[in-house]
Amino acid sequence: MANVTMTINGKQVSGEVESRTLLVEFLRDQQRLTGTHVGCDTSQCGACVVHVNGDSAKSCTMLAVQADGADVTTIEGLANGDDLHPMQAAFRENHGLQCGFCTPGMIMSAIDLVKNNADPSETEIREWLEGNICRCTGYHNIVKSIKAGAEAMRG
């Protein structure tokens, strides 16, 4: 067992983990941050995307011990009280979800895209979503949401 300490959504947390504990297991099972989902558990679907030191990462393909000392942001860390993050608001406004299972990963991935590319084209958004799978929507409204979210984030 190892002790890990990391900052999650601005708050420092510690916990005992096995070497093999995945970051997503630490987040969901120990920190009870269940907004980060496990879909495929094989690094393909992107439901588990969180930010590690500012970059999007699949938390099912990271060990918790690798995140020792890191700054982690999950979907729970985006809203400011009752005020949704502009990307969350854009998904709501544009019907960017149906069942909602992929949505946390979609939003975390989308925010990382906008960090790198403030005004992404539809093609760039679709290419960026390579690692996020939605089985409901056909992506159309997700792309629309991310375009609107990017615009809102530009302010």
Add this chain to the structure above:
Amino acid sequence: MYEFEYVKPGSLDAAKSAIAGAEDGKLMAGGMTLIPTLKQRLASPSDVVDLGGLGDLAGIRKDGDSIVIGAMTRHADVAASADVKAAIPALADLAEGIGDPQVRNRGTIGGSIANNDPAADYPAALVALGATVRTTKRELAAEDFFTGMFETALEDDEIITEVVFPTAEKAAYAKFPNPASRYAIVGVFVAKGSSGVKVAVTGAGPAVFRVPEMETALSGNFSADALKGISVSADDLNSDIHAGADYRAHLVGVMAQRAVKAAG
């Protein structure tokens, strides 16, 4: 996943002793292949030595006519590097096409080449550009480094430190990706440099290989037309659920022509 000892050394020397002292140790760079492999219980190392603490191994620098990329440099950083884009744009393009953004944010060049997946992109670039792999023990030419399917010349306790890429006059990479994984079903890297024209193929065979007949044709006439009529034998190529050997052999020709066109 089976449990293992996790070690995260803070220096290259500490990493060398950790891997040398482990009973059945495994080095981990970005973990993009190793962690899924462990999850499927396809590997059960006694120790995982995480190289994530070796900041000195990450970074890109120019050295004369070469670009030197540290082993722990992530694909996203190669793709975004102004130095790489200016000197070897084909290499930045290749990095941009690996996996998905989250894989590119964690996967590294050293991890990729040490794993030598037959469908990985980087081996084609290293061989076509005539790169040199520097390790804690020696320097190896790319062609001597990749020895077979998931096999390299690396010894168990040898750690890649950096890769030296000579710049090329012309270079491009064309890949036919698996639509789900983005691994290369076939990828062809074509480069015209000071040591002549090289055509390196990944995804098609057990490991990266060159196509001498194409190289000779392109040396006389660097155009896609020069490749017409040159075929690659399907005999030693891979067949799997994604593509048969005949189809892969066909794709080698198509991707090589696309790469030559893109290289201009």
